[in-house]
Amino acid sequence: MKRGPNDRFLPSNYVFPGGAVEEQDSYTGYSESGIYPGVTIRVERENLLLHLSAGIREVFEESGILLARDSNGLFPESDESQFNTYREQVFRGILKFSDLLKNYGLTPDFRGLHYLERWITPVFLPIRYDTRFFAAMCPENQHVSHDGDELVETLWINPREALRIHKDGEMKMVLPTSQTLQFLSSFASADELFAYLKQKERNSPLKNF
Template sequence: MSEAQTTAPSPVPPRPAATVLLLRDGAAGPEIFMVVRHREIEFAAGALVFPGGRVEQADAELATILGSTDPLAAFRVAAIREAFEESGLLLARTEGGTALDPAQGAAFVAAHRDALNAGSRGFAAMLQAEGLRPDIDSLVPFAHWVTPADLSKRFDTHFFLAPAPSGHDAVHDGHEAVDSIWITPAQALAEAEAGERTLLFPTRLNLLRLAGAESLGDAMSRAAARPVVTVQPVMEIDAEGRKMLRIPVEAGYGGPLFPAGIRAMVPQVRKAGTP
């Protein structure tokens, strides 16, 4: 065989991405804002997910303007932008450090969200026009997942926790996300177990980690105290022939091996006519 025939192809470089878990206190404990992805989009079609997406060059540029020395600053900006695009919740403050009240948040959504989602207006320009700064310090690092090396579409995703702005309305965008819900982690997991929801592997495990928190404050405190360990699942076949995903036990998900099910961050492709 020639070298070209025997050499395995190099893994596709993962795209930087950011996801934000927006939390609020509810009667049964902390609730998280989640959206249902459109069934015809390329990635995670039909799945219940947290708001998030790719880190853009403009996110890195805005992070530089903010003067942050945090190596995750661009990811934080991207998470805040994606949260606004997908939920209408804006994690931002005035130049004087004042948080937006619900009326100000609603006015910003009405004035700018459609233009941002249409690509006719940039996030940094919108914030500057309103005298606002993204509240990157409100985000607490929660997890770091990298798509398995053997997949053709890969992401290097940082997950953050953030308190949802109190009293502000959260509404899905109607394009990439066709539905949305405030839901406890336990309820989301139960509905997925019953076949009523589709959860990707990292979504399910991050919900499991959140399920033990008693309140928004408890969830934030736990995340702040736990070091983030990078997770890049590796497929294995166990002694009984089952496909399993191995992740670092130090990541805090309760074990190193999990049934593969829906693999980590894989675009879900449905045949025409299937639900």
Template structure:
């Protein structure tokens, strides 16, 4: 009998980063702590993100993107979802005034958040309603494609997740939503891994792997430029069962430091 695989759900997440003056890290990333009642990664420290909504794929949104982003793009709905999710979960909006071309200011962000943040999160309106009413351009051109992970076939819930990276606008104040996420922090990659090893953070395996990669960069500019300039390798971990236990295998072509990890070790992280 062939086991039926759980269907893949499209999802997007975004690494919002900034330069850091700490001695151990040159870059910081904004991360949120998932609510303990959320059914996936509850209580974990994660990047803002979530499932792609039907409204994220609305063809009408093409007219509210930079001209350079209006061609055929299989990742368009994922990019828009990552912008929407960062607005909902992190209070960061990667969008411009269509008349001036300037990124949304802090004052404008607060006005938009008060009016649209919760309705978007609750699914009461699609993002096209906000961008059309407020004359916004979604700044998908600022997003670099950082990683692509697909949940292993044996898992009961599976996601097709694209990771994006962008410099956080310096004039916008990041803040968790208090609903899906209950805490937030600007944190360096090395600090994330050190605190996770001490048991102070719960960090799921794909998040940890991408946090580690982020730590290789000396500046936010370099990290985003590299994502824009290189192709992304799709990671679909494979299960290996041996006398020693169960292991997840990751292709070395993906560029991570780990290619084989015990499943129980992953669950502990």
């Protein structure tokens, strides 16, 4: 997804949906029972639910994808007009994300998130972040759309093609994005990727750029 040209941080850069942890992400009604075991050894346990909750909420706000399941284990159908109303309310702080899920009998799909890596921006940059990257499958019955606020363009593309366009100077991105795409491009399919990410012994150290 492409950030707006007037953004203070990474203007006009292509990025993955995500953002900062918020107070509402500390909701205590979630359980760790649905988290894939391999994630717990690569994310600090005291912050585990916080990061996962923030990731799922931010993906919903920025892309409209709702990574939450009902009591039958199904993802909700994408009603774009209704979804857009709710994501705007969550983004503006009018509606808590946890309340939205409770109202529809949904539970965050923590088990569907798989840890990729952690990046920290250099100390000399005026705006910094310490972020965890996760990978998840997009529900087949939902559709991606940018929020029109922080993000102004949606692009669904093969990682190799994105890297080719970036190399040609037509797609602006920072090192964590290009390195993540490089990693993803080494797998022949999503199934192969997630089979690898489920390995508990996989090591992914903290990275700086």
